[in-house]
Amino acid sequence: MMNSRDGAASRDGTAVHAHGLTVVRGGRTVLDDLSFTVRRGSVTGLLGPSGCGKTTLMRAVVGTQAKVTGTLRVLDHPAGSAVLRARVGYVTQAPSVYADLTARQNLDYFAAVLGLAPDERNRHVAQALTDVDLTDRADALAADLSGGERSRVSLAVALLGEPELLVLDEPTVGLDPVLRRDLWRLFHRLADERGTTLLVSSHVMDEADRCERLLLMRAGRLLAEGSPDELRHRTGTQAVEDAFLHLVDAARDADTPRPASVRKDGNRR
Numbered sequence: 001m002m003n004s005r006d007g008a009a010s011r012d013g014t015a016v017h018a019h020g021l022t023v024v025r026g027g028r029t030v031l032d033d034l035s036f037t038v039r040r041g042s043v044t045g046l047l048g049p050s051g052c053g054k055t056t057l058m059r060a061v062v063g064t065q066a067k068v069t070g071t072l073r074v075l076d077h078p079a080g081s082a083v084l085r086a087r088v089g090y091v092t093q094a095p096s097v098y099a100d101l102t103a104r105q106n107l108d109y110f111a112a113v114l115g116l117a118p119d120e121r122n123r124h125v126a127q128a129l130t131d132v133d134l135t136d137r138a139d140a141l142a143a144d145l146s147g148g149e150r151s152r153v154s155l156a157v158a159l160l161g162e163p164e165l166l167v168l169d170e171p172t173v174g175l176d177p178v179l180r181r182d183l184w185r186l187f188h189r190l191a192d193e194r195g196t197t198l199l200v201s202s203h204v205m206d207e208a209d210r211c212e213r214l215l216l217m218r219a220g221r222l223l224a225e226g227s228p229d230e231l232r233h234r235t236g237t238q239a240v241e242d243a244f245l246h247l248v249d250a251a252r253d254a255d256t257p258r259p260a261s262v263r264k265d266g267n268r269r
């Protein structure tokens with residue numbers, strides 16, 4: 001399926017490179033000819049309304065999406081390559097943990113699945129629990145955790161083995177403002193201290209300013225990419241939400257064929 005640009009990712013510090021990325025689901029084109037890059041070590045926000053294709057794009061990046069065409073390179077390899085399995089962490093929207101295991105047992109199980117050596121497992125599990133600030137609740141059954149705590153266990157699972165790229169699908173949905181702030185702090189700490197690249201989706205525009213770079217999507221298309229400041233500057237707006245609306249209008253105008261001008265005699269030119 002994919003063609004390649006060998007070595008491009010490491011040479012220019014690109015974690016994800018997409019060109020002409022198109023995905024068809026159930027006969028519908030849900031990603032339409034997307035071209036973009038995600039810089040290594042950045043926190044990049046994937047923003048757009050519900051149904052615009054964020055999850056599909058993330059699934060393509062982690063290699064679980066069928067019917068992907070175009071170029072999609074992840075950490076120097078075609079998306080979905082076996083070598084990327086331990087280098088890319090993915091957290092889906094619904095927390096995927098076993099309810100009848102404790103948070104720590106969940107992590108221990110996934111650490112074993114990941115192939116971490118038994119003598120290293122405890123250290124990785126303890127680190128992941130500390131990262132998401134769940135050490136106090138480590139021995140509670142996942143079934144007894146709150147929704148927000150369960151999503152943090154899912155995030156901790158993705159952090160095991162210190163992946164180079166973390167793909168997080170709406171990780172802050174349903175969290176209170178304090179937890180949301182703490183999670184964004186964690187994302188930046190991972191990028192700054194470990195050089196992790198984070199691709200984080202959200203349909204809430206007020207999270208835009210927490211990202212260094214943004215990919216703005218609507219209806220399967222990429223409206224724009226850049227830093228929040230660049231996007232505001234380019235559109236002459238004060239807030240990323242206004243920049244988004246401006247870009248939506250501009251895209252709509254570009255798509256709408258102009259009515260043919262009509263001559264005085266009533267014939268169309």
Ligand SMILES: Nc1ncnc2c1ncn2[C@@H]1O[C@H](COP(=O)(O)OP(=O)(O)OP(=O)(O)O)[C@@H](O)[C@H]1O
Pocket residue numbers: 025026027028030048049050051052053054055056057203
């Ligand atoms: N199996 C499928 N068959 C047909 N269309 C599908 C299928 N799966 C998803 N879609 C459509 O693809 C589009 C993109 O879905 P996707 O889940 O990627 O959006 P999203 O931006 O992540 O939305 P949300 O924020 O609500 O999760 C939607 O219009 C959805 O209805």
